[in-house]
Amino acid sequence: MALRFYNTLTQRLEEFRPLDGETVRMYTCGPTVYHYVHIGNFRTFSFQDVLRRVLRMRGWKLHHVMNITDVDDKIIRNAVAEGKSLKEYTERFTQAFLEDAAKLRLERPEKLVFATEHIPDMVAAIQRLAEKRHTYESEGSTYFRIASFPEYGKLSHTNFSGNVAGARVDVDEYEKADARDFVLWKARKPGEPYWDTPLGAGRPGWHIECSVMAMQYLGETIDLHAGGEDLIFPHHECEIAQSESLTGKPFANTWIHTRFLQVDGEKMSKSKGNFYTVRDLVDGDRVDPLALRYALITVPYGKPLNFTRQTLRDAAQNVDRFRECARLADAAKARGAKGASAGFAESLRQLADEMLEAMCDDLNTSVALAKALGGTSVIFKAGDSMTAEDAPAALAFLDEVQALLGIVRPEHGAVQAPSAPQVDEERIEALIAERAAAKKARDFARADAIRAQLDAEGIELRDTPEGTHWRFKTTP
């Protein structure tokens, strides 16, 4: 079963193999920590997470580096406005990003790297570019001369010969020799943070950090580079120009780009301000984080995802099926009934195989999720007749879904959403016990009153053969 991805560079579906046949060296562009990261960003990060899982399941080791951009115009503007140092300002949002990522069950990349911790490396790289005559200086800033890199445009498949018709050119940047040239090192501006370096006082341009950190930790040619579709141009194009001018070798073999997430049919962007963050939804609206994760991966990365409240509701329904299945399997194990149901384990085995196969086919999460849900149908059909011999197959299936898609179990293994508010669990258990007693005494009015009371508090009761379970209602 070949593993295939759509490579932006070649515009083809290609079989993927790491260069050394063993370890996948991948670099992904992480967030710029000037604000809480929105769910559009997290669509991209969720796909990268699922990509990691597939690669690992194929038996490869991972060396994944993700950068955190902790110096840029917006960060500086906001930090200055709040009278904080860069570090003070960015630490808070970096931390928030990591917390949100954990809620969505995103695995930590093997290495997180920060731009501000690599200033001397970037300066050295710019100096080497200067030696190779790829740069020029203007008004204290250093620019990359695009004319020195004929292949510029090969990733975005843009032909830059002649005029860039219709392209909007930043009129402020009159100091550039060519509109396509980009800044490697920005001259210090009054009142802004800066570094004193041989290039002069200033700070790095945006693109150089990724080239430098990727090559420093992963080598001159990496297997896989990924990011959002907006990064194709100019960011990744510039990374290629810098890196390949420096080494003369291909910077990355495979480029994977995620299409944008939209909200209610409209583009979501920080500048428009119509964005949701994980904490808005999970902490604020009490959305099940697994449902959010599910929603973010329902549509494969190559197609735009229109995120709506309905998307979230659909996802929440499906995520619940996995939880219920896990409960059924645990109950079957506890009951200890003998024998194996005909075809049960085999059906699940096959669905699990088909699920992985779908993921290997350019990360087709839609099909993979359909297979995973097919497994829940098999498990539900067995239902209470599931035996103790069947249970391990069911649990193994759920484990595989979890390992590949991460939508079965929340962080702490709890049945209720991790964002659940603090409640007095003893009191709830006492009420459940009281209700059980009322039911036994056929005092259904009292039993229903207890159900209604808890329901009003956002707690749902579910009667099962193993007793009454409770959980928080989620909002979608």
Added chain:
RNA sequence: GGCGUCGUACCCAAGUGGUUAAGGGAAGGGUCUGCAAAACCCUCAUUCGGCGGUUCGAAUCCGCCCGGCGCCUCCA
């Protein structure tokens, strides 16, 4: 203007030359249940934006048209 992408049921969505067009949600009916929820069963596109063409055969290939969206500017 350049580059790209998509248009499948009420909604989301798979399928990209050949059995009955996956799967999920919603909706309606039924089983089960003191109630509730869940689950299970049944129903839910003779048809894939439109019009032509290629082919024994197309949602799938080609052409034109219509419409959506994205990038080209900070942006995942």
